Amino acid sequence: MRLNKLPKEQVIRKSNVSITSVKTKKEAKAVVIKEAGFPFKLPVMDVSNLEVSNKELFEIYAKEQWIGSLVVEGNYLFDQRILPDFAFKIITAYPNNSVIGENTSIVFLSDDNKKNDIKVRSDLSLDDVVGQEKAKTKCKVIMKYLKDPEKFADWAPRNILFYGVSGTGKTMLAKALSNELDVSLYLIKATNLIGDHVGDGASSIHDLFEKAGKNSPSVIFIDEIDAIGLHRKYQSIRGDVSEIVNALLAEMDGISTNDGIVTIAATNNPEQLDYGIRSRFEDEFEFTLPDEKERIAIFNKYMDTLPIAIKPTAKQLAKLTKGFSGRDIKEKVLKSSFHRAISEESDEITNEHVKYALSNYYRENDSPKNMFA
Numbered sequence: 001m002r003l004n005k006l007p008k009e010q011v012i013r014k015s016n017v018s019i020t021s022v023k024t025k026k027e028a029k030a031v032v033i034k035e036a037g038f039p040f041k042l043p044v045m046d047v048s049n050l051e052v053s054n055k056e057l058f059e060i061y062a063k064e065q066w067i068g069s070l071v072v073e074g075n076y077l078f079d080q081r082i083l084p085d086f087a088f089k090i091i092t093a094y095p096n097n098s099v100i101g102e103n104t105s106i107v108f109l110s111d112d113n114k115k116n117d118i119k120v121r122s123d124l125s126l127d128d129v130v131g132q133e134k135a136k137t138k139c140k141v142i143m144k145y146l147k148d149p150e151k152f153a154d155w156a157p158r159n160i161l162f163y164g165v166s167g168t169g170k171t172m173l174a175k176a177l178s179n180e181l182d183v184s185l186y187l188i189k190a191t192n193l194i195g196d197h198v199g200d201g202a203s204s205i206h207d208l209f210e211k212a213g214k215n216s217p218s219v220i221f222i223d224e225i226d227a228i229g230l231h232r233k234y235q236s237i238r239g240d241v242s243e244i245v246n247a248l249l250a251e252m253d254g255i256s257t258n259d260g261i262v263t264i265a266a267t268n269n270p271e272q273l274d275y276g277i278r279s280r281f282e283d284e285f286e287f288t289l290p291d292e293k294e295r296i297a298i299f300n301k302y303m304d305t306l307p308i309a310i311k312p313t314a315k316q317l318a319k320l321t322k323g324f325s326g327r328d329i330k331e332k333v334l335k336s337s338f339h340r341a342i343s344e345e346s347d348e349i350t351n352e353h354v355k356y357a358l359s360n361y362y363r364e365n366d367s368p369k370n371m372f373a
C-alpha cells in the first residue's frame with residue numbers, strides 16, 4: 001500500500017493512540033530514533049548493533065508502521081514487522097509530543113554515531129578558561145607536541161589527568177585545546193561506555209583509539225573516567241567494567257610516543273580511580289575553585305554576553321560567591337537572575353534579581369547584611 005494513500009481511519013487504527021489525541025496533536029516535522037533493543041532477551045534474539053543499510057527505505061518502512069503514533073522524547077516505538085517488539089528510543093521529536101504523519105522525517109541514529117564520532121568543534125580558546133594556569137601550560141606543551149611530534153622523540157606527552165571539583169573548567173579546557181590545535185578531539189563520556197551488552201564498552205574503547213590513531217594528531221578526552229576506572233573493589237558492581245578497564249589500559253599502553261595522540265581524562269573523584277589507570281597518567285592537574293580575582297574575571301566574561309544590562313558589578317558579585325565554581329557563576333547566579341528579570345519583564349537585572357538567585361545559597365540569617373549596600 002502506498003503511504004500517501006492511507007485513509008485517515010486506518011492511520012488511526014494502526015497506532016496506539018486515541019483518536020482525540022491524534023486529532024489535537026501537531027504533525028511531527030522530524031523524529032530521531034535509535035535502537036534500544038528488546039524489552040527482554042532470549043538467547044536466540046541477539047540483535048545488537050542494528051545497521052540500517054538504506055536510510056530512505058528504512059524511513060518509508062518506519063513511517064508506514066508508525067504513522068499516527070504519538071512521539072514524545074524519551075519514549076519508545078516498537079517495531080511490528082521484521083523484529084516484532086524491538087524497541088527504538090525517541091531521541092528527538094520535533095515538535096515534542098506530536099504525531100508521526102506523512103511528512104514526518106524519521107532519522108535513525110546509528111550506533112556508530114552514538115559511540116565514537118563525537119568529534120567536537122567549538123570556538124573556545126585556552127584564554128577563555130579563567131585560572132587553572134598549570135593545566136593550561138601543559139596544554140601549550142601538548143599543542144607544541146601535536147604540531148611537531150618528531151621533535152619530542154621519546155619524550156612526548158601522552159596521558160594526563162584533570163581532576164577536581166565539578167564545574168571548574170575541565171571539559172571546557174579540553175574543548176579549547178582541540179579547537180586551538182584544529183585537531184580532532186574524540187570526546188567520550190565514560191558513562192556511555194557502559195553499554196547494554198557486555199563487551200560493548202571494550203569494543204567502543206578499541207574503536208575510539210583506532211579512529212583517533214587514523215586521524216592523528218588527535219586528542220582523546222575521556223570525561224568522567226571514574227565511571228569506568230573505578231577502583232577494583234568497586235568493579236564487581238558491573239561485571240563488564242573490569243573488561244573495559246583492561247581494554248583502556250591495553251590501548252593506552254599501545255600508543256607509542258610518536259603516534260601523535262594525547263589522552264586526557266577527567267574526573268571529580270580521583271581517589272576512586274583504579275590504581276592501574278591512575279598510574280598511567282604522567283601528570284595530574286588539580287582544577288580548583290576560582291578565587292575572588294578569578295571570579296571577577298569569570299563574571300566579567302559572561303556578563304558581557306547577557307542579553308540585557310546588569311546592575312551589580314562583577315566585583316560585588318564575586319564577593320558574594322565564595323566557593324562557587326565557574327559553572328555555578330554562569331548557571332546559578334547569572335542565568336537564574338536573568339530568568340528572574342525576564343519573568344518580571346524587567347529590561348535590567350537588578351540587585352533584587354541577583355538576591356533572589358542567591359537566596360537558595362544563603363539562608364535568611366547568614367546572608368551578608370550589606371549585600372549590595
Ligand SMILES: Nc1ncnc2c1ncn2[C@@H]1O[C@H](COP(=O)(O)OP(=O)(O)O)[C@@H](O)[C@H]1O
Pocket residue numbers: 128129130131132165166167168169170171172173266287298325326327328330
Ligand atoms: N575556569 C573557568 N573559566 C571560564 N568558564 C568556566 C570555568 N569553569 C567553568 N566554566 C563554565 O562552566 C561550564 C562548565 O564547566 P566544565 O568545563 O564542564 O566543568 P568540569 O568539566 O570541570 O565539570 C563551562 O562550559 C564554562 O561555561
Ligand SMILES: [Mg+2]
Pocket residue numbers: 167170171172223266
Ligand atoms: Mg566535565
